[in-house]
Amino acid sequence: MRPVAAISGVLALLAVAVVVVATGLAQPARQAPLPPAPAPLPVPATPPPAAAAPAPRPVPPAVARPAPVAPTGPSRAIGRPWAGRLVNGVQLPEVTADWLTWDPVLKQIPNRPERRWGTAKLLRTLRAVLAGYHRAHPHALQVLIGDLSRPQGGIFDNRFGGLGHGSHQNGLDADVYYPRRDGRLRAANRPDQVERALAQDLVDRFVAAGAQFVFVGTRVGLRGPRRVVQVIPHHNDHMHVRILPPRGT
C-alpha cells in the first residue's frame, strides 16, 4: 500500500502542481491585456495647418508706411452695401503722407486693422482724391479716414462698437472726417469746428472722382449735386463716401 500511497501522493502533488501551473498560466492570460495591436499612425485628413495655413495677416507697424496686403484676385463687392460681403478686399494702410486712420469707437489714431478693408477701387479713389487735395492744399494736414469694411465685409453694426454702420458691408463705403479749423487731428465734436472750405473741396473731389453718394451732415453746410451729395443725420463730423461697384461685380 505504501507505494500506492506514495504514487497517489505524487499524483496528488502533480495534480496540484498542474492546477497551480494551469492557474498560473491562466491568470495572466485573463488579467493581462492582449498585447496591444500596433496603433495605426494618425493620418491627418488635411495637411498640417502649420504647413498649409497662410501666414497671418501682417499688422502694419505704427510708424512705417506698409504696403497694402496684396489680394489674391480682383476685389469683388458682393451684394449690397447694407447686405453684402467683400471678396479679395485690400487693407487701407493706417498712415500715409495724405491720410491717417481714425478709430471712431476708441477715438484714436490709427483705426484698428480689421475695420479698414475695401475694394481695390475704393482704395484707388481715396488715394487719388487725397493726393489731389494735398497738391491743391500743400499745407493742409493729413485727412482722417474712419471705417471702411471688415476683412470679408458683412455686418458692421453696433456689435462692433459705437453707433455701428447700416452699410459698410461690401467694400464700397468709407468715412472721411472733415478737416478741423484748429488743425487738431481728431473728429470734430461740433459743426463749428469744421473747416468748411476744405471740407467742401473734399466733397467736390469725391463727386468729381465719380462717387455714387457723398452723405454729409445736417449742420455743416456742405453742398453738391443733389443726386450725389445728400444730407443725412449723424454726419456732422464726417462724410460717408460710397463708390459704384468695380466692373464685373
Ligand SMILES: [Zn+2]
Ligand atoms: Zn459711413
